[in-house]
Amino acid sequence: MAQIDMRNVQKFFGANQVLKDLDLTIEDGEFVVMLGQSGGGKTTALRAIAGLETVTSGQILIDGAEMQHKKAADRDIAFVFQSFSLYPHMTVRENISFPLRAVRLGAADREKAVNEVAEVLQITEHLDNKPSALSGGDMQRVAIGRALVRRPKALLMDEPLGVLDAKLREQMRAEIKRLHIARGSTSVYVTHDQVEAMSLADRIVILHDGVLQQVGAPEEVYLHPTNAFVAKFVGSPVMNIQDAAFSGLNGSSAVHIGGAQSGFHFPEQLVNHVRNTGQPISLGVRPEAVLLSHEAQDGYLAAQTSNIEPLGSHDIVDVLVGETVLRARTESGFVAREGQQVFVNIDPAQAHFFDGASGLNLREAN
Amino acid sequence: MAGVQTSAEKWTNRTAIAAVFVALIIMLTPIYWIAATAFKPRNLATTIPPTVVYEPTVAPFVKLFTKRSQLREQPTQEEYDNAPWWEQMVFDGGEKVVRNRKSGEVRSSGYGDRFKNSLIVSVISTILAVGMGTLTAYGFSRFKVAGEDDWLFFILSTRMLPPVVVAIPMFLMYRVVGLNDTHMGLIILYTAFNLSFAVWIMKGFIDEIPREYEEAALVDGYTRIQAFFKVVLPEALTGMAATAVFCFITAWNEYAFALIMTNRNAQTAPPYIPSQVGSGLPDWTVIAAGTFLFLIPVAIFTFLLRNHLLRGMSFGAIRK
Numbered sequence: 001m002a003q004i005d006m007r008n009v010q011k012f013f014g015a016n017q018v019l020k021d022l023d024l025t026i027e028d029g030e031f032v033v034m035l036g037q038s039g040g041g042k043t044t045a046l047r048a049i050a051g052l053e054t055v056t057s058g059q060i061l062i063d064g065a066e067m068q069h070k071k072a073a074d075r076d077i078a079f080v081f082q083s084f085s086l087y088p089h090m091t092v093r094e095n096i097s098f099p100l101r102a103v104r105l106g107a108a109d110r111e112k113a114v115n116e117v118a119e120v121l122q123i124t125e126h127l128d129n130k131p132s133a134l135s136g137g138d139m140q141r142v143a144i145g146r147a148l149v150r151r152p153k154a155l156l157m158d159e160p161l162g163v164l165d166a167k168l169r170e171q172m173r174a175e176i177k178r179l180h181i182a183r184g185s186t187s188v189y190v191t192h193d194q195v196e197a198m199s200l201a202d203r204i205v206i207l208h209d210g211v212l213q214q215v216g217a218p219e220e221v222y223l224h225p226t227n228a229f230v231a232k233f234v235g236s237p238v239m240n241i242q243d244a245a246f247s248g249l250n251g252s253s254a255v256h257i258g259g260a261q262s263g264f265h266f267p268e269q270l271v272n273h274v275r276n277t278g279q280p281i282s283l284g285v286r287p288e289a290v291l292l293s294h295e296a297q298d299g300y301l302a303a304q305t306s307n308i309e310p311l312g313s314h315d316i317v318d319v320l321v322g323e324t325v326l327r328a329r330t331e332s333g334f335v336a337r338e339g340q341q342v343f344v345n346i347d348p349a350q351a352h353f354f355d356g357a358s359g360l361n362l363r364e365a366n
Numbered sequence: 367m368a369g370v371q372t373s374a375e376k377w378t379n380r381t382a383i384a385a386v387f388v389a390l391i392i393m394l395t396p397i398y399w400i401a402a403t404a405f406k407p408r409n410l411a412t413t414i415p416p417t418v419v420y421e422p423t424v425a426p427f428v429k430l431f432t433k434r435s436q437l438r439e440q441p442t443q444e445e446y447d448n449a450p451w452w453e454q455m456v457f458d459g460g461e462k463v464v465r466n467r468k469s470g471e472v473r474s475s476g477y478g479d480r481f482k483n484s485l486i487v488s489v490i491s492t493i494l495a496v497g498m499g500t501l502t503a504y505g506f507s508r509f510k511v512a513g514e515d516d517w518l519f520f521i522l523s524t525r526m527l528p529p530v531v532v533a534i535p536m537f538l539m540y541r542v543v544g545l546n547d548t549h550m551g552l553i554i555l556y557t558a559f560n561l562s563f564a565v566w567i568m569k570g571f572i573d574e575i576p577r578e579y580e581e582a583a584l585v586d587g588y589t590r591i592q593a594f595f596k597v598v599l600p601e602a603l604t605g606m607a608a609t610a611v612f613c614f615i616t617a618w619n620e621y622a623f624a625l626i627m628t629n630r631n632a633q634t635a636p637p638y639i640p641s642q643v644g645s646g647l648p649d650w651t652v653i654a655a656g657t658f659l660f661l662i663p664v665a666i667f668t669f670l671l672r673n674h675l676l677r678g679m680s681f682g683a684i685r686k
Contacts, residue, residue, distance in 0.1 A: 072584040085578035089600040102587030
């Protein structure tokens with residue numbers, strides 16, 4: 001097991017810079033998920049750690065040793081591909097033992113290691129089949145088995161569940177987590193699925209346009225996003241982010257969105273630092289922090305509901321505020337139909353203000 | 367609607383089957399003709415209208431492999447009775463088998479040697495062309511090569527001149543370096559000629575093999591050359607088989623260079639067979655026998671590789 005360090009890593013494809021000054025330390029035994037949109041640089045970062053991609057400048061250290069000029073074979077790292085990449089001409093057993101043959105391990109030891117891994121992954125019965133005879137989930141188990149059998153310093157996974165269907169993905173997610181807890185291997189996992197990231201990660205690394213946006217534990221990234229990109233990318237449904245205007249005096253102030261006449265009341269100390277900057281400011285609030293009521297209450301604004309998405313455990317309700325829409329999370333059946341009159345408020349403690357130009361979270365900056 | 371056909375569909379089907387049948391007859395008739403002529407007595411080979419029913423004989427094959435001369439006088443009954451059955455066949459045709467004066471051994475016609483030359487030259491040049499072509503294609507497929515498209519076009523352009531255009535200059539050069547009438551000379555020529563084709567076809571096949579296979583092998587501790595042999599090559603076998611069939615057929619059937627570059631030692635079968643037309647009256651049955659045998663290796667080779675070919679012809683359309 002190992003610690004992985006990326007220092008000032010830059011990567012150009014021609015004139016196109018895909019990694020910009022990437023600095024990241026992955027601790028021994030940690031499960032780190034790199035999250036971002038496609039083209040955000042996360043896969044390139046992973047391949048750079050593995051040695052499948054050279055870096056233009058910067059250092060990659062594994063257990064303190066410089067690796068950026070070493071071949072992939074010399075880094076003692078395992079890689080799981082989205083396409084599984086099982087060799088079609090070999091049986092499952094041959095596939096799993098393939099990395100062991102590279103280090104010229106004896107046949108008996110090889111057999112023992114393969115059986116052990118197969119047992120952990122519950123693929124013993126498939127060992128003599130060709131990969132093409134397996135289901136998608138079993139193929140991925142074999143791919144993970146091939147990665148783990150050598151007991152590598154670190155396990156890198158590039159969207160390993162990307163091609164599986166939703167149900168299987170959830171199941172494999174749980175298995176990967178179980179496996180990580182059992183083996184404690186340093187793992188780096190790339191995905192664009194924030195649910196996967198939240199459920200698996202010790203820490204989430206969010207990359208956008210080759211720039212590191214935020215590194216933190218899942219709840220930290222969720223509750224304290226450093227900027228509007230992270231805020232929007234993490235969490236489902238997406239955080240409401242609206243252009244905001246300010247009014248009010250005397251220890252209480254109001255935040256207006258969508259050009260509405262009346263605003264939401266915020267304690268003065270929460271808006272002090274943003275109301276007079278002269279910059280455009282956005283208000284960000286997650287759907288669960290949008291409060292709905294059937295009766296008029298102090299601080300609640302009258303509003304119409306529009307679209308309702310019933311999700312079983314809860315509903316997502318669109319509420320028209322001024323000319324804009326706030327999405328609210330309610331208990332299921334709270335709003336019976338579209339066009340119903342409700343009263344809406346925002347929990348100021350869960351609200352974020354973002355700089356309209358840079359997207360930075362201004363409360364964080366304070 | 368499974369099992370239910372409208373009458374229009376039925377007629378479309380029947381027309382299609384009829385068309386295939388006609389096409390088959392047109393294509394198979396020459397092959398039948400060669401095979402039939404190879405087993406005919408000489409006097410029936412050129413009858414008009416053609417003889418369809420006859421008693422087959424292997425005399426053309428006996429004549430094909432032996433050196434013969436015209437009989438000046440009929441053999442005595444004793445000579446005839448003492449001769450083996452195949453020699454009697456030659457006597458029946460008005461010729462006699464030429465024997466070595468001292469040892470009495472039958473002298474061969476040279477067809478066997480020509481056939482062997484064809485095999486040597488075709489097999490070796492096919493192995494070389496497919497092997498080098500696969501490596502080159504792998505390089506073009508996996509690495510950034512400066513001016514890649516230009517290189518590939520250049521490689522293809524070597525195939526653009528008709529061989530006869532370069533045959534004379536090649537012959538002059540070969541004579542200077544002593545490569546004319548050698549196996550090596552023909553092998554080099556055919557390899558060069560097939561290489562461009564092999565590179566292009568194999569590039570298509572290797573492009574279809576996901577890079578992740580090699581990358582997986584690379585992170586699992588293999589060098590690139592090991593990854594190539596253990597992972598890429600087994601996946602490329604289908605394509606190599608298809609390419610090999612094409613290269614083999616090209617080399618096997620090649621006539622122009624073989625005619626110009628070789629005469630005795632390294633001559634292949636294609637220029638030899640028609641040369642038999644010229645000695646005395648043409649014996650079409652012997653020529654047919656030579657051609658018939660000449661068809662067999664390609665048929666066997668293609669038959670052995672048929673499973674690979676069927677998969678290979680789809681050019682990776684099937685996701686493996």
